[in-house]
Amino acid sequence: MTQTDTLLEAPPALVDATRVAVSTVIFTLGRKTGDENAAVLLPLVLRTRDPHEGLWALPGGWLDALEGLDAAASRTLAETTGLAPSYLEQLYAFGDLGRSPSRVVSIVYWALLPPDEVDAQVAAHAAAQNAPENVTWFDAARLPRLAFDHNQIVEYALWRLRNKVGYSRIAHGLLPEEFTLAELREVYESILDRRLDPANFRRQVDGSGNLVPTERFRTGSHRPARLYRYNQDVELADRGPLTPRPDPSLKRAR
Amino acid sequence: MTQTDTLLEAPPALVDATRVAVSTVIFTLGRKTGDENAAVLLPLVLRTRDPHEGLWALPGGWLDALEGLDAAASRTLAETTGLAPSYLEQLYAFGDLGRSPSRVVSIVYWALLPPDEVDAQVAAHAAAQNAPENVTWFDAARLPRLAFDHNQIVEYALWRLRNKVGYSRIAHGLLPEEFTLAELREVYESILDRRLDPANFRRQVDGSGNLVPTERFRTGSHRPARLYRYNQDVELADRGPLTPRPDPSLKRAR
DNA sequence: ACAAAAGTGTTCGTCCTACACCCATGC
């Protein structure tokens, strides 16, 4: 308790200077250079202030006194990147002492957004002349050194994403309303970073009752592929007793 | 934003009065009345102050400015209950607006402690005349109305426990160093609340290479059962990139 | 001897995997 005694002489504002921040790791899928395989991408914000100025950091901000944690994640994500995710879930609370010059507890969320929604939202902001500044998309597997402990945070978010894709339906959070099985499979392959047998993949996903076949087909260079849509009755992920109350800021209520 | 306007007239200290608390749901196994089946138990602390005075609440306290979150969980758990868990993991950060009269963000942990350690630690405090006050053990399935949103928190912790017991080895966090397969099975049966086939259970657990058979046997009313110990090489649970650095306050480093 | 728990063996169905094969389209 000696450390506490020392600090008790400081003004109360300093003793209580533990601030709460909210950040979000938001993933999408895309192709960086050329037509190779799709990769997991995430947006980062260039820091323009003192702690770690010039480094890239996760989008986020301070928790407002009058908003819940989920709302704070949505708000700060929108303010810094202009994005509204299709799926949002709390990841972890980081509060080690050395992670920031001042004492900051960060409630970190992770989120998903399908590539077509990314394009649409970015285009909307560009048209409205309020495009966010200093935001760049990075390949999640090839990140530079980030501010604070954000490298570790992204690693953990990727681990959760890879785990959760195996036992839930969150892959649909990275797809548009209608999609082919090949597109769905590509989501899995990008996240898990390995090839999947198309035949077995087909049986697995449409045998589990989450997919509703449509009568429309995606025509392309070869035999047209049937378009599927997501069964709205089932949740993207089972969160147990933590049933997320519907958040109007989420773009698509599936 | 009318609420904001009202509050903006208050002194800044009140606006910024978001405090960070740490609480822990710590489970053990035991028999409440008679020799029925073992049940999941957890200790609660009787509130003696204004918010929800007279109700039972999770052990916890305020985050100190000079400690990490894990350390705060260990400290507040020890201060309120005198317990040092065998397994400790962050559960979730709760920060809704209505959950407390003042604005509180609670970082909640969940923990395990084997019954023999509970007895030993309680006995040690009784002998040292520093037994914690107002602590009572409850059957997790039959809780009264708790303070704040702690009922929901316990439900979520139980859900995590039940999930995690299926794909990790955390059941060992509720067992002493050496145990029989029947005792291990009882842990699973208590948590999952259903009977398991002894024959199949045996094959599953000792086929997975986590158990080391000893040459000692537990003698009892019938044929002696071989004692096993836990293979120290494998972690209790895979936490991915969040490898918990060894916490000296954890009682047993397995 | 008998009851009861410890421990083994066997069968059956389900699911995953690998891979052969047919189908439909653009060129």
Added chain:
DNA sequence: GCATGGGTGTAGGACGAACACTTTTGT
């Protein structure tokens, strides 16, 4: 026609569920 991805069929292995059966102790 032929290349290519869409889509179906099928055999083999792994694994869990169910349950009969043997072993070993206390009473």
